[in-house]
Amino acid sequence: MNVPRGVNVAIFLALACSWAWAQEAVDASKYVSREEYEALKKQMAAMQAEVAEMRKTNVDAAVNADRLEMVDEMSEQIKTLQHQTNFLTSGATKFFLTGDAAVNFTSPRGSPSTFGAKFNPLFLVQLDDRLFFEGGLDIAGSTNPDDQSSTTVGLTEANISYLVNKNLAVGGGWFTLPFARFHNNYDASWINRLPDEPLPFGDRGIAPGNGMGLFAEGAAPLGRTQINYAAYVINGPSQITNSGENAGTLNFDSFDDLNNNKAVGGRIGWQPTTGSEIGYSIMGGRVNPNGFQRVDGVLQAVDAQYRKEIARLYGTIDTRAEWVWSNVSKATFDPTGALMFGPLRFNNDRNGGYVQVSYRPTVLRNKYLRNIEPVIRYDTLEGSSHAPGGGDECRLTLGLDYWVKANAVFKIAYECDNMKDAPDQDAFLAQFAIGL
């Protein structure tokens, strides 16, 4: 395409003029005057101050909003806690219902096997820092050979105690006697390592469980060790005199004093370490009912415990042993023969005890193995074979516990029994027990 020469020149000139104009415009906007600069600087400072103020205001408002929200939440929580606290304390008194329960299975050799259950509620009421009440019941059901079912309710605790100081408490009522340690410390089904009690503390037992009267007890440091002490005066046990089946035995569940003669007793214990203790208990008094010849009784017991975690055994050993002596003076029961079992006179001294060892691999990593606890116990009860309900008996019991948690345990045991004057009563026992 041919373009005329004049047009080319014109285009060139136009481009040159526009470039020169643009250059001049850029150069003009490149610089500001001093006045413009100072004005801009002031404006910038004012804007910065304004933005900072706005930011500060916004932050304060957000913080205040958060704080108000937290205060509202805390107020609600405090109201809820106050409500719960008021419900729990109901004034200045604090109440707590606890206790234990157990389901049993017993299969004695030569007798029908049977299930059973029991429930022992314990009512605790703290009236203030010093005054305290505890009441307990023993509730169980049974069916006798005549197919008559019944529910038995027994009173196990009903006492008030008062803290004199940090080493002494006094009280009175129906309380667990500090005689040996089984009834006081190991009797609850979720604490006892085996499904049944040792012979001296069982149904034919010779150790008193409860008493109605007054007590004083406490504990105090003794160097690097500790001692504990207890003393009491109670209505005392009464001797059974009018039954041919158990004449001469002591009834420890007597609520009333049948001879206007109180029994006194006490226990002193020494704890060389927190896991060990030895103790001596004694109780004495007149035990004959009114109208019967004088009969005196003295009961004594020694107890020992040793518990220690032994690293070499990967677990904890717990050893408990107790021995009880029951010395009751001689008497003649049914001297005229009117009750159809006398005259009956016999040596009424009895004694018995037990040794129990259990091991739990508490430091093993496997939680199932860690919850298993084998137990072995030897217990014996000795008495005159001429006495009703007397005669020697000893047992060897092997048990295995599985601890579901600290207050829930499943136990199985096999008991080898040896009775001197009656058929042996070997038995398989199982029990699931919980502390409430």
Next chain:
Amino acid sequence: MRIQRYPAIPVLVVLVISLTAGGVLLGCRAAGKTVSAGPPGQAASTTRPAEGPQGWAATMGHAELWTQTCNRCHYAWSPDQLSPTQWEVVMRHMRLRANLTGDEQKAILEFLQSASH
């Protein structure tokens, strides 16, 4: 051992009185002496602040004392099994049942309540 005429009975009475008096004396020594006035504007205090804890409550940590003491008879319950108020009542019950001193009761309760919730 058989005792026909019981010289043990008076001995037991003496034992009861001695133990009670001994406990009172031990406790009174630990509780401090009586003072006459309290701070201005407040009711007069009847006793000085009690001495610090004694025995194992002073030499052992509270958590260790808790496990060692409870495990003597039964496995120790986890602190969160009961509320702080419930622990207060239970520890008052255990004070007599487990032959605890007041210092031990207080130390174990402090641990249980702090770890309860």
